[in-house]
Amino acid sequence: MLNNNGGTHDIPEKPLSSTSNPHLFGEHDNIQLYVSESCTDSESLPEGYEWIGLRETFNLLPHPIYIEAGKASEILYFDTHHHYCGICGAPMEWHTAISKRCTQCGDEIWPQLNTAIIVLVHKGEKALLVKARNFKRDYYGLVAGFVETGESLEECVRREVYEETGLAIDNIHYFGSQPWPYPMGLMIGFHADYVSGDIALIDGELKDANFFDRDNLPPIPGKMSMARMLIDSWVKGSEFRS
Numbered sequence: 001m002l003n004n005n006g007g008t009h010d011i012p013e014k015p016l017s018s019t020s021n022p023h024l025f026g027e028h029d030n031i032q033l034y035v036s037e038s039c040t041d042s043e044s045l046p047e048g049y050e051w052i053g054l055r056e057t058f059n060l061l062p063h064p065i066y067i068e069a070g071k072a073s074e075i076l077y078f079d080t081h082h083h084y085c086g087i088c089g090a091p092m093e094w095h096t097a098i099s100k101r102c103t104q105c106g107d108e109i110w111p112q113l114n115t116a117i118i119v120l121v122h123k124g125e126k127a128l129l130v131k132a133r134n135f136k137r138d139y140y141g142l143v144a145g146f147v148e149t150g151e152s153l154e155e156c157v158r159r160e161v162y163e164e165t166g167l168a169i170d171n172i173h174y175f176g177s178q179p180w181p182y183p184m185g186l187m188i189g190f191h192a193d194y195v196s197g198d199i200a201l202i203d204g205e206l207k208d209a210n211f212f213d214r215d216n217l218p219p220i221p222g223k224m225s226m227a228r229m230l231i232d233s234w235v236k237g238s239e240f241r242s
C-alpha cells in the first residue's frame with residue numbers, strides 16, 4: 001500500500017478507474033500513498049509475513065500510519081460500492097484522489113461517512129456504562145448511535161440516551177472525534193449530565209445499563225475506541241481530550 005516510487009510496481013501518475021490497480025489517494029511525510037485490492041492468500045506473501053486486519057494494526061503501526069491505513073480502507077470500500085452512477089447507471093471513474101465522476105452525466109460523488117455519536121453520561125461521581133446486545137466481548141461501553149437525517153448532534157445524543165436507557169440528559173459538550181473506518185464512519189464523542197428518569201432499556205439494544213464508580217468499573221473497551229478515551233478522561237477527572 002505504501003510506495004515511495006522505489007518499489008517494483010509500475011505505479012501510475014493518475015488515479016485509475018478501479019482499485020484493482022493502485023490508486024493514489026494521499027501523501028504522508030512526502031511519501032505517496034496508494035491503495036489497491038489484493039488477493040489475501042498466504043502463498044502470495046514473502047516468508048515471515050502474514051495478512052492482518054485493519055483493527056489489529058492499531059497496536060502495531062504508528063498512529064498517523066494507522067489513520068492513513070483506515071483512509072485507504074474507506075477509499076477501497078467507496079470504490080467497490082460505487083461502480084455505477086446512481087442517476088443514469090453509467091460506469092463511474094476516479095476524478096480526484098477522493099471522488100468519482102460519472103462517465104455519461106458527469107455527476108460527481110465523494111465517500112459518505114456514517115456519522116455516529118457516543119456519550120458518557122455523568123451522575124454525580126458515577127458514569128453510565130452500558131452492555132450492548134451486539135458486543136462480541138463481555139464488556140461495558142457507552143451509549144452510541146448513528147445520526148439521523150435532519151438531526152443535530154445534540155438532538156441525536158439526547159435521543160439515543162433516551163431510547164437506549166430511558167434517561168433525560170443535559171449539559172451536552174463536545175469531547176473529540178475519531179475516524180472509524182469500519183467500514184466508513186466518523187465517531188463524535190460527548191460528555192453529558194444526567195437530569196432525570198430511571199434506567200429502562202426501551203429499544204432493546206442493550207443487555208444492561210448502570211451507573212458505575214471509578215473504583216468499581218466492569219470490563220471496558222480497548223484503547224483504540226472513543227468509548228475508552230471518554231471513560232479514561234472521566235477516570236482522570238478531565239473531560240477534555242488530552
Ligand SMILES: [Zn+2]
Pocket residue numbers: 085086087088089090102103104105106107
Ligand atoms: Zn450518470
